[in-house]
Every structure is written in C-alpha cells, then in structure tokens.
Amino acid sequence: xxxxxxxxxxxxxxxxxxxxxxxxxxxxxxxxxxxxxxxxxxxxxxxxxxxxxxxxxxxxxxxxxxxxxxxxxxxxxxxxxxxxxxxxxxxxxxxxxxxxxxxxxxxxxxxxxxxxxxxxxxxxxxxxxxxxxxxxxxxxxxxxxxxxxxxxxxxxxxxxxxxxxxxxxxxxxxxxxxxxxxxxxxxxxxxxxxxxxxxxxxxxxxxxxxxxxxxxxxxxxxxxxxxxxxxxxxxxxxxxxxxxxxxxxxxxxxxxxxxxxxxxxxxxxxxxxxxxxxxxxxxxxxxxxxxxxxxxxxxxxxxxxxxxxxxxxxxxxxxxxxxxxxxxxxxxxxxxxxxxxxxxxxxxxxxxxxxxxxxxxxxxxxxxxxxxxxxxxxxxxxxxxxxxxxxxxxxxxxxxxxxxxxxxxxxxxxxxxxxxxxxxxxxxxxxxxxxxxxxxxxxxxxxxxxxxxxxxxxxxxxxxxxxxxxxxxxxxxxxxxxxxx
Amino acid sequence: xxxxxxxxxxxxxxxxxxxxxxxxxxxxxxxxxxxxxxxxxxxxxxxxxxxxxxxxxxxxxxxxxxxxxxxxxxxxxxxxxxxxxxxxxxxxxxxxxxxxxxxxxxxxxxxxxxxxxxxxxxxxxxxxxxxxxxxxxxxxxxxxxxxxxxxxxxxxxxxxxxxxxxxxxxxxxxxxxxxxxxxxxxxxxxxxxxxxxxxxxxxxxxxxxxxxxxxxxxxxxxxxxxxxxxxxxxxxxxxxxxxxxxxxxxxxxxxxxxxxxxx
Numbered sequence: 159x160x161x162x163x164x165x166x167x168x169x170x171x172x173x174x175x176x177x178x179x180x181x182x183x184x185x186x187x188x189x190x191x192x193x194x195x196x197x198x199x200x201x202x203x204x205x206x207x208x209x210x211x212x213x214x215x216x217x218x219x220x221x222x223x224x225x226x227x228x229x230x231x232x233x234x235x236x237x238x239x240x241x242x243x244x245x246x247x248x249x250x251x252x253x254x255x256x257x258x259x260x261x262x263x264x265x266x267x268x269x270x271x272x273x274x275x276x277x278x279x280x281x282x283x284x285x286x287x288x289x290x291x292x293x294x295x296x297x298x299x300x301x302x303x304x305x306x307x308x309x310x311x312x313x314x315x316x317x318x319x320x321x322x323x324x325x326x327x328x329x330x331x332x333x334x335x336x337x338x339x340x341x342x343x344x345x346x347x348x349x350x351x352x353x354x355x356x357x358x359x360x361x362x363x364x365x366x367x368x369x370x371x372x373x374x375x376x377x378x379x380x381x382x383x384x385x386x387x388x389x390x391x392x393x394x395x396x397x398x399x400x401x402x403x404x405x406x407x408x409x410x411x412x413x414x415x416x417x418x419x420x421x422x423x424x425x426x427x428x429x430x431x432x433x434x435x436x437x438x439x440x441x442x443x444x445x446x447x448x449x450x451x452x453x454x455x456x457x458x459x460x461x462x463x464x465x466x467x468x469x470x471x472x473x474x475x476x477x478x479x480x481x482x483x484x485x486x487x488x489x490x491x492x493x494x495x496x497x498x499x500x501x502x503x504x505x506x507x508x509x510x511x512x513x514x515x516x517x518x519x520x521x522x523x524x525x526x527x528x529x530x531x532x533x534x535x536x537x538x539x540x541x542x543x544x545x546x547x548x549x550x551x552x553x554x555x556x557x558x559x560x561x562x563x564x565x566x567x568x569x570x571x572x573x574x575x576x577x578x579x580x581x582x583x584x585x586x587x588x589x590x591x592x593x594x595x596x597x598x599x600x601x602x603x604x605x606x607x608x609x610x611x612x613x614x615x616x617x618x619x620x621x622x623x624x625x626x627x628x629x630x631x632x633x634x635x636x637x638x639x640x641x642x643x
Numbered sequence: 644x645x646x647x648x649x650x651x652x653x654x655x656x657x658x659x660x661x662x663x664x665x666x667x668x669x670x671x672x673x674x675x676x677x678x679x680x681x682x683x684x685x686x687x688x689x690x691x692x693x694x695x696x697x698x699x700x701x702x703x704x705x706x707x708x709x710x711x712x713x714x715x716x717x718x719x720x721x722x723x724x725x726x727x728x729x730x731x732x733x734x735x736x737x738x739x740x741x742x743x744x745x746x747x748x749x750x751x752x753x754x755x756x757x758x759x760x761x762x763x764x765x766x767x768x769x770x771x772x773x774x775x776x777x778x779x780x781x782x783x784x785x786x787x788x789x790x791x792x793x794x795x796x797x798x799x800x801x802x803x804x805x806x807x808x809x810x811x812x813x814x815x816x817x818x819x820x821x822x823x824x825x826x827x828x829x830x831x832x833x834x835x836x837x838x839x840x841x842x843x844x845x846x847x848x849x850x851x852x853x854x855x856x857x858x859x860x861x862x863x864x865x866x867x868x869x870x871x872x873x874x875x876x877x878x879x880x881x882x883x884x885x886x887x888x889x890x891x892x893x894x895x896x897x898x899x900x901x902x903x904x905x906x
Contacts, residue, residue, distance in 0.1 A: 504820040505773075505799060508813055516805060520795045522785040532785035537799055557790055557905070561757045562781035586906070608906065614754040614873015616882060616906050640784060641753030642906060 205253035208293030210283045214246040224274040232272045241375035249290045291366040308369040316342030384477040393469025397461050407475040408450035415448035420480045428474040443506045446481045459510040526594040560618040560640030567637035581612035616642035726762040727902040735894035743866030744842045744852045748859045752780040754873045755884045758904040768794035772824030775817045777801045778810045818844035818852045826852040839864040866892045882906040
C-alpha cells in the first residue's frame, strides 16, 4: 500500500488548456521538488518520461491515423534520446532537459501541445521514473505518477500486480503459482534467488526497473527527410527553364543518396507560382532508384502535359521515402543480367504522362461475384503472393468465365419472345447459378448462360433472380455481363 | 462466301512469279541456310526455288537468310505457334512472328480474337517481361485470363478512357521499350502512316505488338495483317472463326482458314 507521504500523483488533464494545467497544485509540487534540489547523482542518472497510447492501432499508412513515430517526431525538440516500446508506447530521457525547460510541468505542456490532434483527444497514460523500464511499467499499468528518486521505486511500484510486468507469460504464471501476486512480494525475495528460480530475464528486468542495472535502449532514429529549395532570381516561364532548375536539384539529390547509400521511389516537387499558390508534382518510380537522369526524364514527361500559369519563382524538392540501396553486385550473376536487360522505366514513363491512376494492374480476389473478382489497382500497388497463375489451366477446356466483363451489366431486350443483342440470341450452355452476398442488402442470385448471336459473339448473360419478382418489366431481368473475347 | 484455300493452290501464281524473278537475277535472294549435303548433289550450292516452295518454308529461308537488309529486325523469326495447324501452315514463319506489328481487323470486338491469341498470351506472360493492354474495349476479367493460363501479375492496363493521342503515344513507347513482351492495343481505325510509325517502334524495341482495329488500312506496313470474321457454329462446344491473311511480311500468300475455338 502506498503511503500518503510517498505518493506524488502525476495528474493528467488532456482537455484542460496547458496554461491552466500548469497551475495545478500537483504539478507545482513536482516542479518545486525538481527545482529545489541541485543536480544530484540521481539527476545525472536520468529521468524517463513514458507515454502509453492504449488505443493506438498498428501502423498503417492507409488508415490516416498517426503512429507512435509521429509522437516521437514531435518529442525530438525535448530530448535527443527517444526509444519506442512496441507500436503504442515510447519513453524519452528528460533528466537533462529539466533545467532548460524549467521543470517537468513545462515539459509535459510541450509534449501535450504539439501532439497530433487525433492522439491528443484519445486516452493516453504518462509516467515519469528514474528508469525507462519503470516508467513504461507504470504507464502500461495505468499508474500515472512522477517518481523522482530511485529509492522510492520499491515502495511506489510495490502495489502493481505481477501481471503488469513485461515478461514472458510462462514466467508470470509461475510467479502467480508461487503466490507472488504483487511486486512488493517480489521485493521480499533476494535477487540472486529470483534469478535461480525464475530465470535471468526476470532478475535483469527487475534490476532495470529499480535502476540497479544500467539499461541500454535502442534509440529511435527519425526517418530521413530531404528538402532542398532553389529560388530563381527571375521568374521561370518555360518548361525548359523549370527543367534546368530541377536538374540541379536532382543532381544534389543524387549526391545525397549516394553519400547515404539510399535510393527512393517517390519525389515531390513544389513549384511556387504567385504568393500562396503552389503546384505539386509527384514523380513515382516502380523500383527505387537514385539516378538523376531517370528522375529528370520522368519529370520532363510529366511537365509535357502541364500548363504553367505565370512565373515560378521557387522550386522545392522534397523526398521522404527512402530505402537502402541494393547494388546489382549483391545479386547472383544471372539475376544481374536479367535486371539490366528487363528493367526499363516504361511504366513509370507512362504513369508520368497519363497519371499514376491510368496505369493499372489486375488484382484477383477470391469472390463468387464476378464484378468483385477483379480489382483494377494502380500499377505501383504490390500484389499479394497468392494471386498467381492458375497452373491447372488447359487451353482446350471450355472457359467458365468471359475475358471481357461488361460493367455495369447491360439490360437485354426481348423481341419476339427471344433475347436480343444485335440479333436474336441462342442459348448454348447453362444455367450456372451464382448466389452470394445474401448477408447484405444487395443479395446476388443469378442464373448465367452462354449465348451466341449471328455476329459471332459469344456472350455471357444472366437472369437476375434476386430482383425478378420486384421488377415490373420482365425485360430488365436479363443482362449481358461479358464477352468470351 | 468463305472458302478454305489450300496453301498449294493459293500460291501457284505467286510461286510462278517468284520463280521467274529468281531466274532473272540469281543473286537477288541468297540463302545461307544450305540444305543437307546429301540434298546438294551435283548442283552444289545452287538451290532450286521449287524445293523451297514444296517444303512450304520458302519465305523463311529467303528473307531471314540475309540479315543485312533486316538488321536488328527479328520480325522474320518464328515465334510461338498459333495452336492451329492450318493457320501455322499459312503463316510464313509457321507461327506468330517473334517481333513486329500484327494487325487484327475485326469489325466487332469479342468474336474470339483473344481465344486466338491465347497460346501467345500464355507464353509471353510466363516471361519476365510484361504484357501491356492499351485501351481494351471492356474491363478485363482476371479469373478468365488465369483460367487461360495467363499470368496476370505481369499484365498492366491502360484503360479505355485514355484519349486517342495518349493511347497512341503509349503504344509507341511500349513498343520501343524492351520491358514489354507483348503489347495489345485497341483503336477504331489507324492510317497506314500511323501503323508505319508503330511498326518502326516495334522494330526498334524488338517487341511484338498486336493492334486490333475495325477497318484494314491499305498498303499496311505491318508485319502481319489478319482479318477475322465469325462463322456459324458447327459442333457443340466449338465455334468457328475465319482468319484471312491479308498480308504477311516475307510471303506473297494470301489465304483464309477456318479455325475452331472452344466455347
């Protein structure tokens, strides 16, 4: 049980303005406590600020939700030593920043004020402790407090359950079976005995938490961000002038990439026209590269369709996506030859001219409904491994599906009691029932037939059974859905 | 009326003309692919043109034997077989050409042109190079292609909404590039001038392009020009299609064959 004297709750009020929050008595007490003591041995040993976001999902660039890396990015102005703990927690060393920021409360204000808006309004837990492991343990177990002295750790952490420890599940169960339910139960045991009975990992973890053993955590490194601008003395009018400036930027980028042993697959050019007007051009390549010549070719192709309004007075090149450069020498000899022979920027060139959405690839999906079985996706989209060729195919067999799909299905007319598409249709195969998505409002229940006409078309038609009864006009029950090309 | 012309009867007149031409100037087409020693006999290196015609491979020998006029042009080389013996017999290479431009004229899309190309699509899609579909008339149905044995991972599509100018630019770039193993493009009609330009692009990139359009261009410079027309269904499970060779580079033969496609 925590005594009142030892307790220093670290109250958090996310929705309270930062200035108001700083006036809270708890914060003042922490502040005074921190300022009141000169730099001691404990201060030099470090003070760790832990943040835990229980509702933060796994990083997904498509979801639009900021990741823990975004928080780390923001915390860079507070500490140069930031370490991530999974995808939902981080810890930063703030002991050396206390004097500069004027106390822990100011640091908390700084962290909360610059946090991404989506995270600021979500629930998160923060804790401060002399060791990183202790800070994370407190934050992950919802124990919001600031512990200044390592000597206080035993008493303050003693009330936490063993289940909160970041250790192997089997060890946790073993501890519980031995009757060790809270950390204070563990404190009573000598560490050497703990090591023998429960393993080295547990004893080292406890030592880390109590600050008895130095802990080396992996530092978080921000992703490289390359941004270079050139301001023109005189406005740029023509595409040639723009390309000339961009060539300088690209050559600088190529030098940078070579020095860093990196390559990239996306470049952003920002062209400033008039005040507050900016044109953005994105250059994508299918395989990461670092050749200024290639990027310039793609940019030139893209600019050929662009109309420049007015003068451009500044061009900025911004690159955020980097990958490690893999030279061809790292590949086997035969692959080296293949790579040289087959790689050419054709698709990138087409995309630069037509737009990246106009160069597509087929993504097959396991779906009974024909219109959902193929999705056209941009050519840069990687395909899952399972969308491979149907190796059991045989050219002599009858095709079940047509090569062309009419989308949306075209209603067929009926003339003289016969289905009609350019000429009367003759059914030659069918029916084949497709019934799916009954769990949705738009249930699909169709009888498919193969039909032919005088023109020689082989058609894939269906009778819509799901909406047949509702339909007043019987003609609308038959649809053309594809051609066996 | 559609009649099936055998290669022998169809080429009689052409054969006669070529024979005359060869006799007038013996060094006009000099073959390096000599027949076996036993066949040379007393004639030595002198080749009888009638032997070539009888073997049905005269154009292959005559045009590909001298590489000088066709430097860097492999359009005379044999490629993937069509899968139909009658059509192979009619084509001078005995198969689809390895590279160049194939024009397929059909007034209406969807009468079996993709079925005709299925073996070619299957073979080219298994290579590392990609297949580019430019402005197909309808959306592609992936499971059907996969069922045909086409590797859809290598297939890329420029949709039909692309303007004609952009589509032509894309076709030319694709044919010039060695990244594409096969370029399939659909246009309503193209002039001989445009086709010549695309043919040159295919020659530059050593790529095979298939151009589908609705009206044949007169004096087309393409490697192969075919006209497709549907024929009545004869047997259950099969449909017929007439394929007429309007022009094949390296051959004077023109003929029409009827092929069966599964349906």
